[in-house]
Amino acid sequence: MFQYTLRRLFMLIPVLFGMSVIVFAIVHLIPGNPAETMLGERATPEAIERLTQEYGLNEPLPTQYVLYVKNILSGDLGTSLRSKRPISEEIWPYLAATIELAFASMLFAVVIGVNAGIISAWRRQSWFDYVSMLIALIGVSIPVFWLGLMEQWIFANELHWLPSTGRDNARDPVQAITHLYLIDSLIAGRWDQFLDVVRHLILPSIALGTIPMAIIARITRSSMLEVMNADYVRTARAKGVKGFSTVYVHALKNALIPILTVVGVQVGFLLGGAVLTETIFGWPGIGRYIYEAISFRDYPVIQSGILVVATLFVLINLLVDLLYAWIDPRIHYS
Amino acid sequence: MCQKLMIETGQSLSVKEPLPEGKYPSGQEAQETIAHVSPWQEIWQRLRVHRFFQWGAFVLVLLVLLAIFGPLLTPYSYDGTNLSEGLKPPSSEHWFGTDDLGRDIFTRVAYGARISLWVGLAAVSGSIVVGTLLGLVAGYFGRWIDTLISRLFDIMFAFPSILLAIAIVAVLGGGLVKALIAISIINIPTFGRLVRSRVVSLVQEEYVQAARAIGLGHAPIIFRHILPNTIAPVIVQGSLGIATAILEAAALGFLGLGAQRPTPEWGRMLADAREFFQSAPWTVFFPGVMIMITVLAFNMLGDALRDVLDPKLKT
Amino acid sequence: MSKKRLEVSKRFKASFAKHSKTSAIVLLLVVLVLSLSACGGAGTNGDKSASEGQDQGQDQGKTKEKVLVFARGGDSVSLDPATVTDGESLRVTKNIMEPLLQYKPDSFEVEPALATDWKVSDDGLTYTFTLRKDVKFHDGTDFNADAVVYNFKRWVDPNDPHYAEFEYYQSQFGDIIEDVVAVDPYTVEFHLKDRQAPFLQNIAMDPFAIASPEALKKYGADFGRHPVGTGPYVFEEWKPKASITLVKNKDYWGGELGLDRVVFTVIEDNSARLNALKSGEADIIDGVLPNDVASLKKDDRFQVLDRPPNNVGYLGFNTQKSPFDNVKLRQAVAHVINKQGLIDAFYSGQGEPAKNPMPSTIAGYNDAIVDYEYNLEKAKQLMKEAGYADGVEVNFYAMPVYRPYMPNGPKVAEAIQDELNKIGIRTKIVSPEWAVYLDETKQGKQDMYLLGWTGDNGDPDNYLYVLLDKDNAGGSNRSFYTNEEVHTLLVQAQQEVDPAKRMELYKRAQEIIHEDVPMIPLVHSISSLAATKDVKGFVPHPGGSDKLTNVTIGQ
Helix, strand or coil, X not given: CHHHHHHHHHHHHHHHHHHHHHHHHHHHHCCCCHHHHHHHHHCCHHHHHHHHHHHCCCCCHHHHHHHHHHHHHCCCCCECCCCCCEHHHHHHHHHHHHHHHHHHHHHHHHHXXXXXXXXXXXXXXXXXXXXXXXHHHHXXXXXXXXXXXXXHHHHHHHCCCCCCCCCCCCCCCCCCCCCCHHHHHHHCCCXXXXXXXXXXHHHHHHHHHHHHHHHHHHHHHHHHHHHHXXXXXXXXXXXXXXXXXXXXXXXXXHHHHHHHHHHHHHHHHHHHHCHHHHHHCCCCXXXXXXXXXXXHCCHHHHHXXXXXXXXXXXXXHHHHHHHHHHHCCCCCCC | XXXXXXXXXXXXXXXXXXXXXXXXXXXXXXHHHHHHCCHHHXXXXXXXXXXXXXXXXXXXXHHHHHHHHHHHHCXXXXXXXXXXXXXXXXXXXXXXXXXXXXXXXXXXXXXXXXXXXXXXXXXXXXXXXXXXXXXXXXXXXXXXXXXHHHHHHHHHHHCCHHHHHHHHHHHHCCCHHHHHHHHHHHCHHHHHHHHHHHHHHHHCCHHHHHHHHCCCCHHHHXXXXXXXXXXXXXXXXXXHHHHHHHHHHHHHHHCCCCCCCXXXXXXXXXXXXXHHCCCCCHHHXXXXXXXXXXXXXXXXXXXXXXHHHCCCCXX | CHHHHHHHHHXXXXXXXXXXXXXXXXXXXXXXXXXXXXXXXXXXXXXXXXXXXXXXXHHCCCCCCCEEEEEECCCCCCCCHHHCCCHHHHHHHCCCCECCEEECCCCCCEXXXXXXXXXXXXXXXXXXXXXXXXXXXXXXXXXXXXXXXXXHHHHHCCCCCCCCCCHHHHHHCCCCEEEEEEEECCEEEEEECCCCCCHHHHHCCHHHCECCHHHHHHHHHHHHHCCCCCCCXXXXXXXXXXXXXXXXXXXXXXXXXXXXXXXXXXXXXXXXXXXXXXXXXXXXXXXXXXXXXXXXXXXXXXXXXXXXXXXXEEEEECCCCCCCCCHHHHHHHHCCCCHHHHHHXXXXXXXXXXXXXXXXXXCCCCCCCCCCCCCHHHHHHHHHHHCCCCCEEEEEECCCCCECCECCHHHHHHHHHHHHHHCCEXXXXXXXXXHHHHHHHHHCCCCEEEEEEECCCCCCHHHHHHHHCHHHECCCECCCCCCHXXXXXXXXXXXXXXXXXXXXXXXXXXXXXXXHCCEEEEEEECEEXXXXXXXXXXXXXXXXXXXXXXCEECC
């Protein structure tokens, strides 16, 4: 097991290395010069020249790449051209915002998805099954940004139930310590702020969590059905273990692996793919951070930002694989 | 035998969707049909009665009709502005209302159907061609080629795909075709991995070994014996992929990176309408609904195809 | 066989206990979330009253604080004014740090800030400032002549350890400042190499605010996250892309302040920002869309605050490239632009038609100039004279980003395109990404383009020299306009210290520019803020950033 983990970690190296090359290439292929973009309407030829020099963009590309990799290896993610701050210091608040959002979305997706899937499988071909599977089908077909806009329209603008943008109440902002506001508000002992943070989380996490929710519901249902037809469950039923608990416990256990796979993959997507949700809900997350860096041609931020997200994605998938073994001791890795 | 077949069909069909088993040919009927017709006809027989296929195809036909004839139903053009007619709610004159520049939203939405259908189909075709080729090569030749291609897929898979698409569009320079290419690129690994895994197991099959043994060249083996057997999952994934591609194109359009004005791409329309959301909700509502319906249709088709072609495949 | 199954089923049973626990927790969480949204819903019903109620609830513990929530469209880049050029950064730093002089609240006239008095030598090369006494930086250190010298050194000297790559310093002063000397603790002398007419205007710009030398030393490159100055508000917290919080400076030299706390929050989407105002999440918002101004004016809960125009949105030509190297053709275009029509359609009337490259509030504005009237016949005639009777095909770059002077470039371009068709100029509108747009217009790929300028210091030099002098061709002068006569006039004016003579030079320059049409000024737009009626004393400054010294909220 330990060896397997090591080997998987080792295999990350070529992937991350290849990724750094690709990102670097893409970034420098993008037309437009950061110096010009930063200066905007104010760009004078001398100013552009000066900034280009300062950013080190006059160096030949291979030199720049080598320098970049060297810095990464020594734990230096570079400095943002725009804010002139070290990325390693700057990135965490954004990442934390996205992690919090992804966590809430996944909670929503798993709780609703797994339960809907189980009940659908249990009450197969009931109206519940039809309806929830229809919703699941619509769920994977709905554009996230449109869903977000509709939510804002209904729940924020019309009904005034929930706030439409941001992470906390501007009048009484959460004191950022970990930048995970759910935790920060509790550290401050502010229950009212905690509730406020939760209320800000609801709409965006539903928007972001709908696709995973739908996928999880479908996969849960199909794996449950598969398992329910398996001999041992039939036996258990025949032996008199009755009702819902049979399904819920016996089958869920075995259906957990495909569900977990989906969850793992989706968490990865949530981290990097939240840019639309973040745009709609004014969520200061990592997706926005990288997206803005792309439009400002902030090369170091694009490179390091994508690298960080991708690393997280790969690590989460590794974690999922390891969880398999924990859930089902019959799986051995060698 | 008969019982086993029934379980399999019953399972695979009902696993994917909730229709009563009675709607499908019973095991025995199916078996009888099989005896008389070619595999493709058999597939068609089963597809035809699949409820999702019926619905998906029905919606799709409507969409195609809308794309072709929709713009002809109205006296307006998709880019003809008329400032005095701006932001009018739906009426008998303007079925879906007008946008801020006074353009008829129905006309624009109908025209947009052409764009989205074309983007979806073209982007996925691109992914399929490149992905399949790479997958075939990797799976068939194995060794370092396989390692290289598989690692490439790993890398692309680990990228946050929408950000990768944004970056690619930034490199290529925006516009509908560029967005299409970006979407095509980010979806290559999906098909590549699918084909590769299929090829890896096919290469072990006796008939392929036999073909090798009699000294058949690589190309004939790949294209005559292996490729045809990878088609089924690719078709299934392809129709689901179109759904994804349409969503991704709309997302890029929404971020202002896809189609350029005044092209009535649905995502772009949504983004432009956002500022009038409160005063004129119809400007946001209809493009969004159209995206959803289109994507839904392709997802239904994909589900149906999966049930029929490849019961083993999962999401 | 059956034994094995039994084992399996046992294990499942054991795990059932575990799982039922998890599912119980999950269930609890669901209930919690649902109840939260429900009670949130009940609490916020009837938008404003509830949020006020909530505030009171929170404030019960503390004494009633006066908090102003200012919602804006973008985050600051850095809070070190010496390193930035963007308005969103300067609007915040303006309240933390102060320059020697400052502009009056509603104009570009200079008045004392950290300097109480100033003298100019007869040759115009030495400026002597008397500094305000008993002023302390937020970190408790003294403000004095040494601090001023320290700051200027940091801006000028690349070898200084805290040297700031200072865009504004370069653009406003270049290498004109020879030396800055502390004569005594409260007197500073500036020695110039050359006379500079707008010197005092420049000194009063927000970027030339004086920072605490101790803080500069302490935080180094991170000063932009820990700004320390003498201003009315003290920096407290910055949550990137979310909010910046400032608190009252209790020892402010300017006297008692009306606010305890100012929170600048970022809400990028325009309609969401308006919503925040309506729901009570924000007290004041900027970037109100022209469309929304009318409805806000009718609503008696809110006030609309118009920022006087200090910008120009223009249609530029590439004057170095065929076909628009032909002045007749440029004049033809000028005759088919309906400026008022554009303003009504795309600015909701919130702007003035422009005939000069600078707004009428700027000194030296030439009001004698008569704008090209809308006249299709004349335009067609000019087309003929230019040798393009059969028409011509050109590209038309339309800026893709929002600016107050150009809220929607592509749509303005579409409208102009329509008009140009009538005289046979067929345009292809290109609207690439902003970075690409800037790059390509700098290279001169455009035939026609849309762009604009927002003034920095209220001086004519800041418009005419920047936009149309040959020194700036390919930079801020994207029309590549290189008229020698204009150049001579503008450079002369830079050194002319007699205001009357100076203004004459600018007026003459505007005449030539009008004849030459390197650009067609379209509009000087008014951008609007909106606030609740509770906000008092807010005066929008034409420069785009506002000092909140006199603002108060509530009773």
